[in-house]
Amino acid sequence: MRGLATPTAASSSQPGRAGLVSRRPDGPIAWLLVGLLACGGASQPAAFPLGEPIPLGILELTVIRMEAVPSPPPVPLSILHAQPGDRVIVAYVEWDGLEGLAEQDRFYFVETFLEDRLTLVDAVGNEYRALSALTRPMYANSDPRGMLGGTVPRDWVVVFHALEDERDFALLVEHPEPREGEPEVARVELGTLDVP
Amino acid sequence: MPRTGSRPKRRSFPLPPLFFGSMLILSCEMGASGGSACEGLSDRRMGITREEYRPCAGEIIATLDALRLELERIADGDTAALSTARSISRELRALIRQTGIEADYRSFRPGVVFERWPDGDLRAFNGYAFDATFQYSTFLTGSFDRTSSRLDEGVKAHEGARDAYRRFE
Numbered sequence: 001m002r003g004l005a006t007p008t009a010a011s012s013s014q015p016g017r018a019g020l021v022s023r024r025p026d027g028p029i030a031w032l033l034v035g036l037l038a039c040g041g042a043s044q045p046a047a048f049p050l051g052e053p054i055p056l057g058i059l060e061l062t063v064i065r066m067e068a069v070p071s072p073p074p075v076p077l078s079i080l081h082a083q084p085g086d087r088v089i090v091a092y093v094e095w096d097g098l099e100g101l102a103e104q105d106r107f108y109f110v111e112t113f114l115e116d117r118l119t120l121v122d123a124v125g126n127e128y129r130a131l132s133a134l135t136r137p138m139y140a141n142s143d144p145r146g147m148l149g150g151t152v153p154r155d156w157v158v159v160f161h162a163l164e165d166e167r168d169f170a171l172l173v174e175h176p177e178p179r180e181g182e183p184e185v186a187r188v189e190l191g192t193l194d195v196p
Numbered sequence: 197m198p199r200t201g202s203r204p205k206r207r208s209f210p211l212p213p214l215f216f217g218s219m220l221i222l223s224c225e226m227g228a229s230g231g232s233a234c235e236g237l238s239d240r241r242m243g244i245t246r247e248e249y250r251p252c253a254g255e256i257i258a259t260l261d262a263l264r265l266e267l268e269r270i271a272d273g274d275t276a277a278l279s280t281a282r283s284i285s286r287e288l289r290a291l292i293r294q295t296g297i298e299a300d301y302r303s304f305r306p307g308v309v310f311e312r313w314p315d316g317d318l319r320a321f322n323g324y325a326f327d328a329t330f331q332y333s334t335f336l337t338g339s340f341d342r343t344s345s346r347l348d349e350g351v352k353a354h355e356g357a358r359d360a361y362r363r364f365e
Contacts, residue, residue, distance in 0.1 A: 058243035058314070098314065100245070105316045112310040176241035176311060 020163070021119070021127040029119045029127055029172050029185070045172060046183035053096065054186045056175050059113060063171055064092040064155075066190040075141035079132045079159050087164040089120065089193065090139070090157040091171055106152045114158050117174045122166035132159040167193045238296030242311050246364035249318055252295060253361050256325050259288045260354050263332055270336075271347055278336075285336050292329050297322045317363045324356035 021029075053060045069088040073080035082088045093114065098106045114133035121127050136155040137143035147153075162169070173186040233251035237244065266281035292298060300309050300322075313319045331350030 101314055102316055105314055108310045108316075109314040112307040116307040116311070177243070 020161070021129050029121070029174070045185040045187035048183075048186050048188050050188060050190070054173055054188075055179075055182045056113075056173070057177055057179060057182065058097050058099075059109070060096040061173060062094045062096075063173075063188040063190070064094060066091045066169060066171075066193065068193055068195050069159075075139060077132075077134075082161050082164070085164055086161045087193075087195075089160045089162050089169070091118070091120070091160070091190065092136075092155065092157055093118075094155045096154065103147065103150060103152050107147060110152065110156065114156060117176070118158050119172040119174070120160040120162060121170045121172055122162060123168040124166070126163065126166070127172075128160045128162050130158045130160060133157070134159065167195070169193065232291055232294060234291045234294035236294075238294055238299065240296070240312060244313055244315075244318065246315055246318060250364060252291070253318075253321055253325075254365075256288070256291050256295075257358060257361050259284060259291060260325070260328055260332070260357065263288055264351065264354060267332060267335060267347055267350070271344065281336055285333055288329055289333065292326060295322070297326055301326070315364070317360055321357055321360035321364075324353045324360055328353035328357055 048054050048063070050063055050065060053062045066089055069080050069090055073088070080088055095110055098109060101109070111133050115130050118130045119127050120130075134157050135143065135147075135153040136157060137153055139157045169190045171188045171190055173183075173188070175182060175184055175186070178184050233255050237249070237252060263281060263284045266277045266284060269277035270281060296312065300312060309319060313322065328350050331346060331353055335346045335350060
């Protein structure tokens, strides 16, 4: 797991903006999209519905749903506690693929990919980068090591800290090396957050 | 100065955490080897497999072997081997550069390494090969005294790379 992200300069006037990349749609993903469009032939993010596998080369990722982390969180991790003004949101995902790799290597790859390549976007265009990725058993506090019985769980949660006033979100998944027919960026609409 | 002492036995040891000073030596040289099996790997961003990497890794091992032969001659006092050794060293550094390993380490982003090289045996090979290249280059340039310990460190890393290569050969 990684530590909290450093708030950007644009957000430094307000407390607790860990994970917020930009308050306007000009964060790294937005610039990536501008770059893609400027390169002639590039396309908008490819839309994927919840539950549909996204082909990402050696990995296939399916976004299941999102939820607000309850208070207190299911497992006592600092990453699951938000600063005032923020809300902790987790996206549930499942992975497949990574054939021929040792279990430990699969773990490192999945954890790294989920933390580096997923971005949460709210309805006004604010982008929030992933702060941590946990296996479902870790999140459920049933396996602190993350490797249940030596096998990497297929289901994970990805942790974001977002502005608590926002309710509608989408998830962007960046593909570092798209093959024929695979998206450079996939967009999954997560819907409206159900806040208890 | 003749090298004294026995050659280090091959043994396994933790991946050397060496990245300091590598730019001093490795960044000085850049002619790319034409037509090597390592060409194009630096452009890859995800999931290099052992099948894809095997030919390049084999070439790196063969070049390390050739360089070591010349360095041992130099250590035994044969300064005529310097020219050949320098030429082989340039080839080796060009191969390493073509893999993109150097850029990976320079990024200081572990995620880059795991994404490009998800297979742990390939990562282990890269670490040892990078270390061996650095140690051999340092010995060759004479930036430090050409001591047997410097060459021995290179040999240890070289053999570590060979062990890792055998796991995916």
